[in-house]
Amino acid sequence: MNLLGKSFSVLILLLSVVFMVLALAVNASHRNWRDMVLADDGLKAQIEAYERTNDQLREARARTQADLDREKAARRTALAALQTQLDQLESQLRESESTVQQLQAKNTELAQLDRSRAEELEKLTAETTLLRSQIRKEQQDRDTLFAETLKLTDDMNELRGIVQLQQDRNDQLLTQVTRYKEVVDAAGLNINDPLDGAPPERNGSVLVINRPRKLVEVSIGYDDGLREGHFLEVTRGGRYVTRLRVRETEPDRSVAEILNDYSEGTIQEGDRVDTTIE
Template sequence: MNVFGKALVVLILVMSIFFLASSVAVYSNQKNWKEKADQLQTQLTQAQAQGQELQAQIDNLNKNIDNEKAEKVKRVAALETERENLRREYLEREQAHAGLVEQNRQLIAQTEAVQNNMKGITDELTKLRGTLATIQQEKEQNFGELVKITDQLHQAQGQLETLKNRNLQLVDQAKHLTKLLDVNDINPHDPVDGQPPKVDGLVTAVSGQGLIEISLGSDDGLRNGHKLEVYRASPTNSKYLGRVEVITTEPDRAVAKILPEFRKGAIQKEDRVATRF
């Protein structure tokens, strides 16, 4: 795998982690909003129960007031009948009446306090309803964002699968090219412009100093340092003779030295030379 392929794989991994982290963050945010909504619903239920309890107390107080008023009427009637004979008792009843008035005042004050408290509860309930509506709206918005991010994640997964398949193709192609380089004895680290062109020619002369002259030159793309294979062609079987290295070139011919470590036979005039045997 080359540097570009490695960088591409790392980039895909980073993007996958990013989308996964975003999905987890959105899910956590949605869960927190739900818990807050449940807490507000619990507070609302408690406020409603408290309001019902206060209303029951008000009803009991009103009933007591009505009972006391009825009792007062009866007592006044009895006092009017016995006023002359029971003045002292009348005075005591009068004091009792004053106590009842004070009690009644206190009850009225308590009733007003309860009413004010109920108003506060009603205002708080209205506020909670508004907050609940806001939470619901934000929840719907977060759900829409979650759907969008999920779609993006699916697209990224599809792109990742495509890139994985492409990476496998590139790996297979690289293996094939490496095999071709090995078969043709080419070093992949050699510069491209240092490779000899694909040519085929003849040995035109052989010297006793390990040099030969060939029918290929600079016009054919040969340069000093290029290596050629020498072989003897025959109708039945071609024989490999060795490898030579170009040391001087002219437009239509070149001189090459025989490399002893590759020599397999005596090279003669009219033998064939080529970049590949």
């Protein structure tokens, strides 16, 4: 065997050793991907758990939105009823005032007519017997007008009583509204706050984070409708991060506690804060 043949033999031996090592390495690193997916804590179980959590969150959001819609409808209905009642009372008051003015004008006219007829009657008294029939007729006309005047006076007095009753009722309503406002102001309530205690739709941002105490300071506060115990949702770029519970409020900012049970990420300064998430 010459030198070339020996060289090929050695090369073939080296390549055989290399291929054997590669085969052993491939066999050692082989994984059963089907078992990894179908295992109890495998990828399929993790995906199903995430889907269940997502469904629960959707149901919770739907219930919250339904409660909010019902509360808005109830508030609109109550306000519409009060406004309708107020409009009716104002309309009745205007009609009564117009009727009283008309009756007063008519009474003035009748009074003037009565005085004119009385003057004519005094003149006719001095005339001859031929004119007595006419005088008697004038007297009858005067009596008729006087009766009408009395009737109109009675009607006017009755309408004045109705106007007075309406005015008294209006004063009572104004007193009640004033009292309600005093009670609301004394209780520190805001008529624009939802009746179920939920905060209005507001948004702000995270200002300061105290990680050792699990507290954050946000840019919305008491003037925005926040109260102690309200919940806030934190997002970043449209992605849910965590939930906060308000502990202290100031007019333009609040201090809230980080709820780790709802955390899906690490909260950062500048994250968006919403009272509700649509």
